[in-house]
Amino acid sequence: DAKTTQPTSMDCAEGRAANLPCNHSTISGNEYVYWYRQIHSQGPQYIIHGLKNNETNEMASLIITEDRKSSTLILPHATLRDTAVYYCIVRGVAGNNRKLIWGLGTSLAVNP
Amino acid sequence: EAGVTQSPTHLIKTRGQQATLRCSPISGHTSVYWYQQALGLGLQFLLWYDEGEERNRGNFPPRFSGRQFPNYSSELNVNALELEDSALYLCASSLVAIAEAFFGQGTRLTVV
Numbered sequence: 001d002a003k004t005t006q007p008t009s010m011d012c013a014e015g016r017a018a019n020l021p022c023n024h025s026t027i028s029g030n031e032y033v034y035w036y037r038q039i040h041s042q043g044p045q046y047i048i049h050g051l052k053n054n055e056t057n058e059m060a061s062l063i064i065t066e067d068r069k070s071s072t073l074i075l076p077h078a079t080l081r082d083t084a085v086y087y088c089i090v091r092g093v094a095g096n097n098r099k100l101i102w103g104l105g106t107s108l109a110v111n112p
Numbered sequence: 113e114a115g116v117t118q119s120p121t122h123l124i125k126t127r128g129q130q131a132t133l134r135c136s137p138i139s140g141h142t143s144v145y146w147y148q149q150a151l152g153l154g155l156q157f158l159l160w161y162d163e164g165e166e167r168n169r170g171n172f173p174p175r176f177s178g179r180q181f182p183n184y185s186s187e188l189n190v191n192a193l194e195l196e197d198s199a200l201y202l203c204a205s206s207l208v209a210i211a212e213a214f215f216g217q218g219t220r221l222t223v224v
Binding site for chain 1: 116145147153154155156157200202204212213214215216217218220
């Protein structure tokens, strides 16, 4: 299973964009990049996923580098409610690669 | 549409007892995943069920077991409970291989 590397923690001012990086240098061609977040003691919440093109939804944007070895999750206008642990995960589409392997994530603190 | 539901919300057991945790996936989802999250740690993959079959298990002893029923709901059983089994147990379900997984709010198991 591909592994991901994320900074342990980050700070962001309320109203500013939060850019959360993730390295996944061993990702294989059929593995997707998923982002989830977990607000304290709640179940993780799906944010976005992508294969190689940039993706955007109502919550965030996902920028994947051309070589697919890293990606950045962008929260365009962070609010206090975005304070959470953000997990970057790579996941395959078949067999055992379908399970999600979680790292320790990035603890994002949005400050007023 | 109801999300993933887990029961009970909290469970207190004594060392050596058995615990049974239950999960109902989103209607139509056939895959169920179980994760353990000890306090302050990331999610550790436990078990994955799909179409009633165990597809993969994480690095946990055999006293962690489970099953998936014909209606795709699932049970996680933990036998011979140890103090270190105290954790938040999360269940997730997904529809197809590349679809996002939706999580329940978890069962907080405390072993005393």
